Amino acid sequence: MYKQQVTSTFFHCLRCSYEWHPKSLGKEPKVCANPKCHSPYWKEPRREVALDEHLEIRVGAREKQVFVNAAELAGISLSSWVRERLRQVAIKEREDAEQLLRDRFKVSEEDEEAGDGG
Ligand SMILES: [Zn+2]
Numbered sequence: 131m132y133k134q135q136v137t138s139t140f141f142h143c144l145r146c147s148y149e150w151h152p153k154s155l156g157k158e159p160k161v162c163a164n165p166k167c168h169s170p171y172w173k174e175p176r177r178e179v180a181l182d183e184h185l186e187i188r189v190g191a192r193e194k195q196v197f198v199n200a201a202e203l204a205g206i207s208l209s210s211w212v213r214e215r216l217r218q219v220a221i222k223e224r225e226d227a228e229q230l231l232r233d234r235f236k237v238s239e240e241d242e243e244a245g246d247g248g
Pocket residue numbers: 143144145146147148162163164167168169172
């Protein structure tokens with residue numbers, strides 16, 4: 131045959147649009163292969179959330195530059211970077227508070243499953 135069609139499989143990140151060829155076809159990658167993205171949600175399209183609320187924070191110039199650099203490193207906008215970090219901290223603090231409440235109002239050790247609870 132003088133002419134042969136070549137097909138190749140590649141993945142496409144729905145978060146950063148990065149495309150890459152898989153090392154093995156057997157299993158799907160867990161994260162985006164783009165080192166700047168590395169999103170575990172690369173198969174899910176970004177949800178369209180109305181971002182029409184403003185949150186004003188005052189920072190020093192040097193502090194802002196640190197945030198800008200970090201956002202650049204992560205490959206996302208400064209706004210997304212700040213929003214994602216704030217969300218992570220909010221979730222973590224809420225989880226910690228809930229754990230604290232569980233520990234404080236623990237009725238008896240038998241009601242809880244075995245474990246040291248930290
Ligand atoms: Zn990506």
